[in-house]
Structures are given as C-alpha cells and as structure tokens.
Amino acid sequence: MYKLKTIFFSAPWSAKFGMVVILLFSIVSIFAPFIAPYGETEIIGKSYELWSDKHFLGTDNLGRDMLSRLIFGARNTIGMALLTTFLAFLIGSITGMIAAVIGGWIDQIFGRIVDVLMSIPSLIFALLILSFFGTSITYLIGTIAILEATRVFRLARATGMNVAVMDFVEVAKLRGEKLGWIIRKEILPNIAAPLLAEFGLRFCFVFLFISALSFLGLGIQPPTADWGSMVRENATLISYDDITPLLPAGAIALLTVATNFVVDWMLHKSSGLKDVS
Amino acid sequence: MLVETNKIDNEQLNRPLLEVKGLRIEGLSEKGWQEIVRGVNLQLKRGEILGLIGESGAGKSTIGLAAMGFARDGCRITAGEIIFDGIELSSAPENEKRKLRGTRISYVAQSAAAAFNPAHRLLDQFAEGPVDHGVMSRTKAKEKGRALYRSLDLPDPENIGERWPHQVSGGQLQRMMVAMAMSCSPDLIIFDEPTTALDVTTQIEVLKTIKEIVTDSNVAALYITHDLAVVAQLADQLMVLRYGNLVEVNSTGQILEAPKEDYTRALLDARTRHEKTTAQFKDSSTLLSIDSVTAGYGKGPDVLQEVSVSVERGRTVAVVGESGSGKSTLARVITGLLPPRSGEILFQGELLPHALAQRTKQQLRKAQMIYQLPDVALNPRQRVRDIVGRPLSFYLGLRGKERERRIIELLEQIELSETYINRLPDELSGGEKQRICIARALAAEPELIICDEVTSALDTIVAKAILDLLQRLQYELQLTYLFISHDIDTVASIADRVVVLYAGRVAEQGSKSAVFQPPFHPYTRLLLSSVPEMKLDWLEKTLSTRSTGRNCP
Numbered sequence: 001m002y003k004l005k006t007i008f009f010s011a012p013w014s015a016k017f018g019m020v021v022i023l024l025f026s027i028v029s030i031f032a033p034f035i036a037p038y039g040e041t042e043i044i045g046k047s048y049e050l051w052s053d054k055h056f057l058g059t060d061n062l063g064r065d066m067l068s069r070l071i072f073g074a075r076n077t078i079g080m081a082l083l084t085t086f087l088a089f090l091i092g093s094i095t096g097m098i099a100a101v102i103g104g105w106i107d108q109i110f111g112r113i114v115d116v117l118m119s120i121p122s123l124i125f126a127l128l129i130l131s132f133f134g135t136s137i138t139y140l141i142g143t144i145a146i147l148e149a150t151r152v153f154r155l156a157r158a159t160g161m162n163v164a165v166m167d168f169v170e171v172a173k174l175r176g177e178k179l180g181w182i183i184r185k186e187i188l189p190n191i192a193a194p195l196l197a198e199f200g201l202r203f204c205f206v207f208l209f210i211s212a213l214s215f216l217g218l219g220i221q222p223p224t225a226d227w228g229s230m231v232r233e234n235a236t237l238i239s240y241d242d243i244t245p246l247l248p249a250g251a252i253a254l255l256t257v258a259t260n261f262v263v264d265w266m267l268h269k270s271s272g273l274k275d276v277s
Numbered sequence: 278m279l280v281e282t283n284k285i286d287n288e289q290l291n292r293p294l295l296e297v298k299g300l301r302i303e304g305l306s307e308k309g310w311q312e313i314v315r316g317v318n319l320q321l322k323r324g325e326i327l328g329l330i331g332e333s334g335a336g337k338s339t340i341g342l343a344a345m346g347f348a349r350d351g352c353r354i355t356a357g358e359i360i361f362d363g364i365e366l367s368s369a370p371e372n373e374k375r376k377l378r379g380t381r382i383s384y385v386a387q388s389a390a391a392a393f394n395p396a397h398r399l400l401d402q403f404a405e406g407p408v409d410h411g412v413m414s415r416t417k418a419k420e421k422g423r424a425l426y427r428s429l430d431l432p433d434p435e436n437i438g439e440r441w442p443h444q445v446s447g448g449q450l451q452r453m454m455v456a457m458a459m460s461c462s463p464d465l466i467i468f469d470e471p472t473t474a475l476d477v478t479t480q481i482e483v484l485k486t487i488k489e490i491v492t493d494s495n496v497a498a499l500y501i502t503h504d505l506a507v508v509a510q511l512a513d514q515l516m517v518l519r520y521g522n523l524v525e526v527n528s529t530g531q532i533l534e535a536p537k538e539d540y541t542r543a544l545l546d547a548r549t550r551h552e553k554t555t556a557q558f559k560d561s562s563t564l565l566s567i568d569s570v571t572a573g574y575g576k577g578p579d580v581l582q583e584v585s586v587s588v589e590r591g592r593t594v595a596v597v598g599e600s601g602s603g604k605s606t607l608a609r610v611i612t613g614l615l616p617p618r619s620g621e622i623l624f625q626g627e628l629l630p631h632a633l634a635q636r637t638k639q640q641l642r643k644a645q646m647i648y649q650l651p652d653v654a655l656n657p658r659q660r661v662r663d664i665v666g667r668p669l670s671f672y673l674g675l676r677g678k679e680r681e682r683r684i685i686e687l688l689e690q691i692e693l694s695e696t697y698i699n700r701l702p703d704e705l706s707g708g709e710k711q712r713i714c715i716a717r718a719l720a721a722e723p724e725l726i727i728c729d730e731v732t733s734a735l736d737t738i739v740a741k742a743i744l745d746l747l748q749r750l751q752y753e754l755q756l757t758y759l760f761i762s763h764d765i766d767t768v769a770s771i772a773d774r775v776v777v778l779y780a781g782r783v784a785e786q787g788s789k790s791a792v793f794q795p796p797f798h799p800y801t802r803l804l805l806s807s808v809p810e811m812k813l814d815w816l817e818k819t820l821s822t823r824s825t826g827r828n829c830p
Contacts, residue, residue, distance in 0.1 A: 162550065167654040171717070173613050175671060176641045189658035 011265055017262030025255055035065040038069035048237060053246075058244055061233050065245060073248060075226040078255070079142065080220065087145035088202060093195060097183045098245050099153070100160030107157075114150045122147045123212065130218045138221060144209055148202055154232040155198050159191040180221025193266070194261040200263035204256045211252050229253070294497045295321040295344060295465055300338050300357035302348065302521075311615035313352070314339055316519040323464070324495045328512030328529070330505060331520040333707070336521040337501045341467045344499055345382050346374045362464065379406045381453070383458035386543070387470040389450040391424075393442040399453055400438025407460050418460065427458040428493075429486050447600075448479030451487045459490060467499045468493075474509060476599035477765060477807040484510055484809075484816055501568065503736060505544060506743045506809035510816035511534060517541050530813060547737040564590040564757050565644075565725055570620030572610050579618070580606045588725070588774075593751065594756040595772035595789075597765065603781040604761045606726050611759070612646055625724070642672045645718035649730035652712035661688075662698045662715055668720040687716045691746060708739035715746065719754070725758045732767055744771055765808045769793060777801050806812065 008019065028035060037056075038044050042064060046154045051060040057066035099107040117125075163169065171188050177186075213219035214228030222229065227248035234245035302314035308658045314336040321327050329337045339352060346366030348354050359366040360380065366374060376814050378384075386392045393402060398408040404418035413421070419438070426434035442450060451471055458466050468487065476536040488511055491498050503507045503636060505624050508515065517524040517531045517540065536542045566587040571646075573579045581603045588594045596604050610613040611622060613633035622629040624643065648654040655664060665684050669675040675683055685695040691712040702710055711731060718726050728747070732740035748771060762768050768775060768789075775793065777800065785798040794803060806819055 032468075064519055166379060166656075167648045167650065168656040170614065171646070174614070174641065174646060175668060175721075176633075176636075176638050177671070185659070190656070 014261040015265035016260040018265075019025060021258035022262065025074055025078060025258075026069055029078050034077040036065075036069040036071040037052055038065040040068065040072040040225050042068075048234075048242075050242075060230070061236075062065050066069050066247070069225040069230060070227075070251065071249060073227045073230055074251065076220060076224055077207065077210060077226045077228070078253075080137070080226075081203055081210055084144045084206045084210070085148065085199060085203045086142045087141065088148035088206070089152050089195070089199060091145065093156040093188075094183070095149075096156025097154040097160045097187050097191075098179070099157045100164045101179065101182055101187065103164075110153065111157075113217075117147065117150045122209070126209070126213060127216075128216060130213070135218050135221060138218065140210070140213070148206055148209075152195075152198065156195065157192065159194050160187050163187050163190045170225065193269075197263050197266040198256035200259050201264065204263075208252065208256060210245065212258075222261050234263075289664055292322075293320040294323050295319070295341075295499075296358070297344065297357045298360075300343060300359065301355045302336070302343060302356050302716035305351040308629075310353075312355075312498065314343070315733045316357070316521050317518070317521070318518060319526075321465070321497045321499065323497050324491075325514070326498045326500055326512045328368060328508035328510060328515045328828050329499060329518060330500045330503065330515055331524075332738065334520065335518040335768040337503075338469055338504055339521075340518070341384075341469050341501045342498055344465070344467055345378055345384065346685060347378075347444070376410070379463075380410045381414060381463050381481075382462040382465045382467070383461070383463045383514050385451075385454050385458050385466060385468045385471050386742065388474055389445065389454045389471075389747065390442070390474075392454060393450065394676065398439055398441060399445070401451075403438065403457050404459055406457070409572070410461065410702060412461050421460065426453075429456055429489075431456075446479070448475055448482050451475060451479075451483050453491060454612055455483070455486050462494065463495045463496060465499070467501070467667075469501045470503070473502065473504070477809075478599055478763065478803060480507070480809075481807045481816070481819065485820055487511060487818065504809070505533075505737075506811045506815075509813060510809060511664060511813060518542065533813065540563055543738055547741040561589050565623070565759070566623045567607075567611065568621045568623065570607075570617045570622065571619075572606060572612055572615055574606075574615070580781050581617075583620075585776075585784055586776050586783070586786065588757055588759055590724070590757050591614040591751070591755045592773040592776045593760050593771055594769040594776060595760040595762060596761060596776045596778060597768050598778035598784075599763055599804075601780075602778040604778055607778070608729050608759070608761055610645065610728060612644065631675075637671065642668075642721045643724045644727065645717050645723040645725070646727045647711075647714050647731050650734050651714050652702075652734075654714050655710055657702050659701075660698070661700050664702075666712060668717060672721050683720075685813065687720055690699065690719065690750065691716045706739075707735055708732050708743060711735060711739075711743055712746070715722055715743075715750070719750070723756070725757045725759065727761070729761045730762075730763070733762070733764060740767070745769065748780050765805060777804070 009038070010014065011019070041066055043062055045055060045059045047061050047063045049055055051058045055065050055067070060066055060069060063149070072205045094155060095110050099110045123217070126143050129252060130139060133139045164187065169182060172182050172186050210219050211226070211228030214226050215232045215233070219228055220226040222233075230248040231245055237245050284775060295300065297317060297319045300314055300317045301312060303310040312314050317329065317336075317340060319340075329340060330336050339349070342349060343359060344361075344371060346359055349444075354367050357367065364373070364377070365513065366377075393399070400419050400422050403422040404415050407418040408414045408415050409423070418503065422438055423434055431437055431449060431452060437445065437449075455471070471487065472483050475483060476602060479545065485509065490496070490603040491511070500508055500512055511817055512529050514526065515529050516526045517532070517538070520542055525541050527537070527794070532541060533545070536545060543746065559719075567585055569583045569585050570581055571579050571583055572581045584603070584607060586594065586596070586607075596607060598604050606615065610617050613631065614635055616631035622631075624640065629640060662684060664680075665687055666680055669680050669683055671817075688695055688697055692714075693709065693712055697709070697713075702713070705713065731747075732743055735743060738824060744767065747758065751758060758771075760768065772789050774787065777784045777798065779800045784800045785792055792798075793805065797805065806823065809815060
C-alpha cells in the first residue's frame with residue numbers, strides 16, 4: 001500500500017489525472033447497480049425528455065434514463081474491452097514468446113500468419129467475420145482479440161528476442177528446462193514492463209473498436225447499454241441543439257485520454273530514460 | 278617529471294596545457310545525486326602522457342570526459358576548474374566548447390565498432406570532423422586521411438578509406454579511430470580504454486600506433502585504462518584512482534618500482550603471475566574426451582576443424598586463442614548447443630548425444646558452465662535464492678528447509694554471507710555476481726565446469742579473487758575445469774594443460790610447462806610475446822625483436 005502511494009505521488013500530473021479517472025470509471029462500473037438511479041433497460045418516461053431533477057441527463061429514444069444507461073454502459077463497454085484485451089494478450093504474448101525462444105520454422109509460421117491478419121484492415125475484417133457468423137458477444141470478443149493479438153505478438157516477439165539471447169536463458173536451456181518454464185520464469189518477468197504499457201494502449205484501441213462496431217450496429221446488441229450504440233440511438237437529438245448524445249462519446253474520449261496518459265508515463269519509466277533537469 | 282623534447286621552446290613546454298583543480302562531479306543514482314569524482318587535481322604538459330588507472334567505478338572515464346568540459350547525461354560538474362590552454366572549460370559556453378572538441382581536443386573511445394557509423398565509408402567519417410569545423414576542405418581532409426593511414430602502417434592506405442567499417446578488422450578499426458582523432462592535429466587526445474576490447478596480438482599494433490602518434494606530433498594525452506601493464510608502455514606519469522579519489526600520482530617508473538600506497542601495491546600484485554602448484558590426485562582418469570570434432574554455424578564454413586582435446590579428472594585444461602579462434606564454439610559443442618558436423622564427445626567413457634535435447638538430465642547436470650558476463654548470465658528478476666535454488670530442486674529434488682540450508686551452504690562456499698539470499702542481481706557487485714554464477718554451477722554438483730572467459734569482464738583484483746576461489750573449490754571438491762581464455766596471465770596461473778587454438782585448429786597442446794617454455798610453436802610465441810609485461814620498455818623491445826605484420830603459422 002505504501003509503495004502504491006509513493007508511485008502515485010511520484011507520477012506527473014497527467015498520469016495522476018489518468019489514474020484518478022480510471023479509478024473513478026472502475027468504481028462506477030463495478031458498483032453500477034448501486035449507483036444508477038434506475039434500471040438498465042427500464043422505461044421510466046417519455047422519449048427524449050430534457051434534463052431535469054428527476055432525470056438528471058434526460059431520457060433516451062425509448063424513454064430510458066440516460067444517466068443510468070451511461071453508468072451501465074461503462075460496465076458493459078469497459079468489461080468487454082478488458083476481457084478482449086486479456087484474451088488478446090494471452091494469445092499474443094504466449095505465441096510471441098514461443099516464437100522468440102524457439103525461432104526457426106515456428107517463428108516463420110507464426111510471423112506469416114500475423115502478417116496476413118495485419119494486411120487486412122481490421123474494421124473490414126471484423127465486419128466480414130461478424131456478418132458471416134452473426135453478431136454474438138462471443139464472436140465479437142473472439143474476433144477483436146485475435147486481431148489485437150497480432151500487435152501483441154509483434155511486441156512480445158521483439159522484446160522476447162532481446163531477452164532470449166541473454167546468457168541466463170542459455171543457462172536454463174543447458175539445465176534442461178522445459179519451454180514453459182523458460183517462458184514463464186526467464187522471459188516474461190523481463191518483458192513485463194513494456195507488455196503492461198502496451199496493455200493500456202491496446203485496451204484503448206479495443207475499447208474504441210467495440211464502440212465503433214456498436215455504433216455501426218454490429219457490436220453489443222440492444223437493449224444492453226453501451227456507449228457506442230448510445231451515441232447512434234440518440235444521434236437525432238444533435239439536430240435539436242441537445243448535447244446529450246455527445247455524453248457517451250465524451251465518456252469514451254475521457255477514458256481513452258486518461259489511459260493514454262498513464263501508458264505514456266509507464267512507457268517513459270520502462271524506457272529507463274532519466275529526466276535531466 | 279618532464280619528457281625532454283627539443284621541438285618546442287621551454288617556456289611553452291613548462292606551461293601546462295591542461296590543468297584541473299579540485300574537480301568534483303556528481304552522478305544521479307536511485308539515491309539521488311552522489312559524488313563520483315571527489316576533488317581531483319591534474320596537470321598535463323605538451324608531449325606528455327598521463328595514465329589514469331583504476332578499477333571500474335573509479336571515475337576514470339568521467340574525469341576524461343570532464344577534461345573536454347563534458348559531463349554525461351545524469352552527471353554534473355559541481356566544483357573545480359578545468360583550464361585548457363588558458364580557457365576555463367567548466368564555465369565556457371557550450372558553443373565555444375564545441376569548437377574545441379574535435380579540433381583541439383579529441384577523444385578515442387573503447388569500442389571503435391560502436392563509435393563508427395556503419396552506414397558511412399571510413400574516409401567520409403574521417404573527413405566529417407575537419408569539414409564541419411571548417412578546418413579544411415573535403416578533398417584536403419581526405420588527402421590528410423590517406424597520409425595518416427600511410428603513416429600508421431594500415432594496409433592499402435590509398436583505398437582502405439573507401440571501405441565500410443565492417444570490412445576492416447577490430448584492431449584496424451581502432452587504429453582508424455586514432456587516425457580520426459588526429460584529423461585536426463589536436464593538442465590533447467583522450468584515450469578511453471582504446472585496447473581493452475582487443476586481442477593481445479592486435480593490442481600491440483594499436484599501442485604502437487598510439488605511441489608513434491604521440492611522440493611524433495608532440496600532443497598531450499590522457500590514457501584511461503584498468504591495465505597497468507598496458508599504460509606502463511605509454512605513460513610518463515600515472516595517476517591511481519579509487520572511488521573518485523586520488524590515491525597516488527607519480528612517474529611511471531616510481532609507481533612500478535616503489536609504489537607508496539597499499540592500493541597501488543594490490544593493483545600491481547594482482548597483475549603479476551602466480552604459478553599454480555598442481556594438486557595431486559590419485560585418480561587421473563579421462564573425464565572428457567573430444568575426438569576430432571568439426572563444427573560450424575548454419576551453412577557457413579567450419580569454425581572448428583578436427584579438434585581433439587582430452588580432459589583429465591581433477592585438472593584444469595585451458596583453451597587459449599584470440600577471438601575467432603573457435604574457443605567459445607568448442608564450449609557450445611561440448612554443452613550440446615551446437616551439434617558438431619562430425620566427431621565424437623565422450624564423457625566418463627560414454628558417448629554424449631550431440632544435441633542438447635537428446636541428453637539426459639544427469640548428463641546435463643554433470644557439465645555446468647560459467648559465463649564471461651555475469652550481468653547477462655543472471656536473470657535480473659530472480660533473487661539469489663531462486664537462482665541458486667533452481668538447480669537444487671531441478672536436479673536433486675531438494676525442497677523447503679533442506680533446499681534453504683543447502684543454498685546457505687553454497688553461499689558460504691563462495692565466501693558470501695547468508696544475507697545475500699534475498700538479493701537481486703542489481704544489488705550485487707560484478708565480483709559477487711560472478712560468485713553467484715559459480716554457486717549456481719556448484720549447486721548441480723557437477724563433474725566438469727566450463728569457464729568461458731570468467732574473469733575477463735572483471736577488475737584485476739576481483740578477477741584474482743575469483744581465480745583463487747575457483748582453485749580452492751577445485752581442491753576441495755575435486756572439480757575439473759575447462760578454462761577458456763584469451764588472457765595468457767590467467768591461464769598461466771590456473772592451468773595444468775594448455776590447448777592453443779588458432780583459426781579453428783589445435784595449434785599446440787600439452788602440459789603448461791611444455792607449451793609455455795621453449796621451444797615454442799610459432800603462434801604460441803607470438804601470443805606469449807604480445808602479453809604486456811609490467812616493465813617500462815617492454816613495448817620497444819618486443820617490437821624491435823619482431824618484424825611488422827603478423828607471422829602466424
């Protein structure tokens with residue numbers, strides 16, 4: 001706990017801001033049912049009501065409370081983005097480290113598969129897969145995770161290569177250690193810092209990607225609340241000089257900026273650059 | 278104290294070219310700003326070479342750079358004066374200092390390979406400095422470059438400058454760097470360990486070049502090194518440094534003959550040869566025998582050709598040779614990292630499978646390896662407990678308290694207290710790291726330990742302690758060593774048998790006394806005569822008895 005405190009206070013203001021925002025968002029999404037004044041899909045009034053004491057941010061196109069939808073949307077969007085990023089990292093970092101340690105044919109095969117996947121624009125690839133298999137959450141997470149895993153693979157392989165040539169990895173090989181042990185104990189702890197920083201960055205992209213797909217109607221399906229589709233559902237309001245549909249978009253932007261602040265700071269720290277005053 | 282020269286009149290000679298007074302430099306570490314140079318004074322006159330001697334962390338390079346008015350990132354000059362030819366460098370504006378650097382003060386770095394830009398031709402890089410400083414035109418600079426190459430005896434001086442840095446050898450590259458430092462005819466050259474990364478046979482060529490340059494052009498030089506024998510050939514005065522403090526300064530002869538301080542004596546002592554008394558073992562059966570092994574990488578040429586070596590139990594066999602001779606490849610073949618193209622390896626009379634994957638756990642356990650660079654041989658994220666404990670649980674199945682007890686026992690064996698058990702490699706010194714590497718090898722209870730240049734990355738005093746430890750362990754545990762080294766001094770002090778490798782073939786092998794005493798094999802003689810001795814006129818004598826160029830078999 002003490003360590004966390006010192007880390008927090010040694011961070012620059014931008015990273016502090018980012019950490020506070022991330023903390024707030026996570027509290028909101030974890031305790032959504034207790035914080036939100038109304039239910040997620042509960043219709044409690046007329047559609048497009050204005051901001052009032054009863055409905056703090058008005059109601060949406062079906063007459064559901066906007067604030068409650070925003071709060072539940074945080075939970076759904078962030079939760080799914082996190083899950084997808086975890087999956088992407090699981091696939092990407094393990095295959096990347098295997099490619100780095102074994103090299104040769106395995107490296108070639110993995111590398112070419114990744115090249116093929118990366119050569120197709122990811123949004124088009126996702127649209128293709130989702131329109132083919134249908135828009136279930138499982139396919140959505142799976143598709144995005146595999147697409148994002150290609151980037152993670154590249155990073156894990158490149159940083160893993162630098163570690164794999166070290167003598168201590170040779171020592172482990174000479175000792176007769178298995179591949180799993182080498183990856184887990186010798187490689188992973190040494191590339192954890194750049195991977196963690198990349199995690200934050202990837203999380204942003206996944207998050208934006210899901211929102212974009214939802215906005216196009218292929219992401220999270222109604223009536224589940226999520227920020228991307230909320231923008232689309234209430235888009236007409238913008239013609240009436242009402243900024244309400246921009247609120248979920250703003251939430252997306254805020255979280256992205258906050259995560260990037262933290263990631264930048266972590267990348268700077270892991271690069272080992274000294275601040276010369 | 279002065280070198281007698283007739284080229285410049287006395288008044289100019291007596292005025293110091295470089296004067297440093299009370300220099301203090303701080304470096305940024307995790308604990309904040311810490312003083313790394315603590316009030317050093319020095320004076321340097323034209324035509325004089327001052328040797329800065331000390332172990333790593335003594336502040337030698339920092340002082341060298343400060344002489345150019347430069348402080349590395351994370352360093353700052355806090356006090357003192359640096360006066361170069363009447364100019365106060367520590368307060369001079371950056372612009373003025375930049376004009377001096379390269380034209381009047383130049384710098385020769387340790388690794389020429391890293392200091393040259395691989396994407397430009399050598400002569401273009403030579404011309405860059407003079408042209409940028411507006412000293413001469415590009416054609417003139419190139420002309421001067423060729424003239425310098427000629428005077429430095431570089432092969433094909435007219436065309437060598439058209440080559441790329443990777444097309445010349447390491448020694449030639451280092452000499453090219455010395456030429457580059459001379460491009461604007463500077464008044465002061467700073468040499469920062471210019472021969473440390475080179476083989477002894479190459480080192481001697483570079484030393485000759487430096488000596489010629491300095492005496493011919495009457496420049497002043499700061500020569501930074503950790504090797505007393507090397508600097509003794511060049512310097513008029515020596516300055517011994519430790520932890521940023523001045524220990525002793527005197528003429529080279531005085532330091533070598535009659536050192537005043539204990540630390541200087543320790544440095545000298547560590548560098549003198551210690552003959553090993555071979556322990557007698559009853560059992561002297563052959564432990565490892567390598568039978569006409571030929572090996573190479575990928576589709577490349579054979580790096581080892583028909584190499585046969587046999588190692589007796591309880592003895593130390595040293596493999597010597599310069600870089601590229603195939604020493605490390607031999608180690609890779611024995612450990613199974615590089616399956617040989619032909620030939621056999623017998624361990625305790627039984628055939629070892631060529632590839633690592635086919636060897637059994639017990640076969641792997643019996644041969645352990647210690648590496649040259651303890652920094653990269655230890656996982657920076659593992660504590661000493663995990664590093665030393667892993668072979669215990671992996672090979673011997675030790676768990677819990679038993680394992681803990683054995684780790685502490687091993688730490689005692691390598692003369693470290695049990696408080697080290699929770700440390701990370703970053704919290705250890707270079708010598709301590711190498712000790713942990715030894716403990717890790719011992720943990721497997723091996724028969725054979727392959728030592729690959731284990732002392733060459735360490736300071737002389739630390740290296741001597743490691744060698745003593747290895748010998749003690751050999752005596753106590755009846756270990757067998759295969760000791761790979763390019764350092765003849767080290768080999769002479771530890772080996773029982775010596776194998777001389779040259780270009781992938783065994784040039785000579787036999788007991789140490791047979792190899793290191795006349796009659797010599799021609800290559801062994803070249804190798805032996807290239808090792809700097811702690812005598813003042815060693816370089817001149819060696820060069821005069823040897824024709825220029827290399828006479829190898």
